Amino acid sequence: MNVDVLVVGAGLAGLRTATLLARHGHDVLLAERRPRLDGAIRTTGIFVRRTLDDFDLPPQCLGPPIRRVVLYPPSRRRPVTLVSERDEYRVGDMAALYADAARTAAAAGVRVLLGTRYEGRGRSSYLLVGPDGPLRVRARFVVGADGARSRVARDLALDRNEHLLTGAEEVFPVSASDRPPTFHCVVDPALAPGYLAWVVDDGRHAHVGVAGYVDRFPHGMRQALSRFSAAAPGLEGVERPGGDGEVERRGGPIPVGGVLRRISCVDGLLVGDAAGAVSPLTAGGLDPCLRLSEQAAAVLDDALRAGRPDALAHYDGASLRAHFRGRLALRHGLARVRTPVAAAAAFAVLRTRPGRAAARRILFGDGSFPNRPGQPSTT
Numbered sequence: 010m011n012v013d014v015l016v017v018g019a020g021l022a023g024l025r026t027a028t029l030l031a032r033h034g035h036d037v038l039l040a041e042r043r044p045r046l047d048g049a050i051r052t053t054g055i056f057v058r059r060t061l062d063d064f065d066l067p068p069q070c071l072g073p074p075i076r077r078v079v080l081y082p083p084s085r086r087r088p089v090t091l092v093s094e095r096d097e098y099r100v101g102d103m104a105a106l107y108a109d110a111a112r113t114a115a116a117a118g119v120r121v122l123l124g125t126r127y128e129g130r131g132r133s134s135y136l137l138v139g140p141d142g143p144l145r146v147r148a149r150f151v152v153g154a155d156g157a158r159s160r161v162a163r164d165l166a167l168d169r170n171e172h173l174l175t176g177a178e179e180v181f182p183v184s185a186s187d188r189p190p191t192f193h194c195v196v197d198p199a200l201a202p203g204y205l206a207w208v209v210d211d212g213r214h215a216h217v218g219v220a221g222y223v224d225r226f227p228h229g230m231r232q233a234l235s236r237f238s239a240a241a242p243g244l245e246g247v248e249r250p251g252g253d254g255e256v257e258r259r260g261g262p263i264p265v266g267g268v269l270r271r272i273s274c275v276d277g278l279l280v281g282d283a284a285g286a287v288s289p290l291t292a293g294g295l296d297p298c299l300r301l302s303e304q305a306a307a308v309l310d311d312a313l314r315a316g317r318p319d320a321l322a323h324y325d326g327a328s329l330r331a332h333f334r335g336r337l338a339l340r341h342g343l344a345r346v347r348t349p350v351a352a353a354a355a356f357a358v359l360r361t362r363p364g365r366a367a368a369r370r371i372l373f374g375d376g377s378f379p380n381r382p383g384q385p386s387t388t
């Protein structure tokens with residue numbers, strides 16, 4: 010098969026990039042190893058205000074707005090509550106969002122192959138293996154949208170994510186009540202070493218999760234999640250589903266080392282998690298993956314129109330990375346919170362007026378991933 014662009018991975022980054030390229034009139038093949046896009050979901054799906062403002066996400070696929078964040082120290086005593094005057098977050102129904110994005114891609118002309126794994130690169134073609142067996146694809150460019158441990162990055166000899174957190178969560182329906190939609194975050198290195206444990210309760214679903222450096226969970230991540238889930242803040246008295254089948258389990262790696270420097274070469278480029286496009290501090294990757302996909306599609310469109318693969322050199326992770334120096338420094342700070350005493354000390358700062366102001370800037374700020382190199386931003 011001959012195509013203009015082979016996109017590997019149908020997460021939001023791959024779906025978005027493929028759709029934009031097809032709308033520019035290019036012949037695009039999108040290969041995804043998952044047989045269904047509503048299975049094996051790897052994200053909580055919290056979208057921040059800037060994404061909701063700038064991208065047309067179907068409103069029926071979004072939960073109720075959340076304005077309230079509660080931050081807890083390990084003791085859970087004297088939590089810090091922050092309430093925004095604006096709607097800050099909405100949790101996506103990710104199965105419905107992926108399905109909608111796949112329909113949009115197909116309508117734009119993208120050929121979507123599900124259950125089809127990218128296996129590697131030959132001398133003049135790429136090897137896919139799908140339900141009907143192997144398929145060799147010749148493509149002018151390949152896009153690695155294949156997540157944090159990108160095989161495409163390896164095959165193109167581009168940079169690869171080395172600084173990773175791992176997250177896991179349980180998702181279950183909750184019945185409506187007068188609880189205000191709330192994002193609860195617990196800073197406790199025993200439960201979530203180097204990151205947070207969270208409960209997101211928007212009144213329709215609860216997401217209960219932990220994330221951290223996988224080798225630092227004292228008794229493993231699974232045990233940390235069940236311990237946290239058993240005493241999750243904000244869910245006291247909330248009825249949990251009876252059967253295990255009603256609880257969806259999600260999880261996966263989260264690259265937090267910042268945008269990788271080398272994310273393109275003459276044969277292709279990386280988007281989304283494959284490019285390390287995740288906020289090093291908040292670990293939010295949905296806004297970055299959508300914005301970086303726009304840049305990738307624009308650069309590939311230029312290269313295809315001009316017939317000049319060197320146009321991809323403009324797609325440069327090093328210049329994007331420069332925006333994240335402050336956040337990378339804060340990530341290293343968070344990684345150093347290794348004991349409950351250190352976490353409690355961080356809360357003493359958080360309870361001061363400047364501490365609360367800084368937390369509000371991080372949680373409710375107007376930043377986003379840069380749309381183009383040189384543009385101010387950062388979440």
Ligand SMILES: Cc1cc2nc3c(=O)[nH]c(=O)nc-3n(C[C@H](O)[C@H](O)[C@H](O)COP(=O)(O)OP(=O)(O)OC[C@H]3O[C@@H](n4cnc5c(N)ncnc54)[C@H](O)[C@@H]3O)c2cc1C
Nearest residue numbers: 018020021022042052053054055127176281282293294295
């Ligand atoms: C537990 C958890 C919770 C998170 N919560 C949030 C959140 O609430 N908000 C937020 O902003 N960010 C969150 N993130 C980060 C965010 O989900 C990611 O940054 C974002 O989804 C990345 O999208 P992507 O398209 O780049 O990658 P992915 O969504 O990982 O998509 C990659 C796709 O490539 C496919 N693939 C991989 N290898 C191959 C192959 N060889 N052949 C074919 N297909 C392949 C995979 O099956 C997958 O579908 C979370 C991450 C985790 C792990």
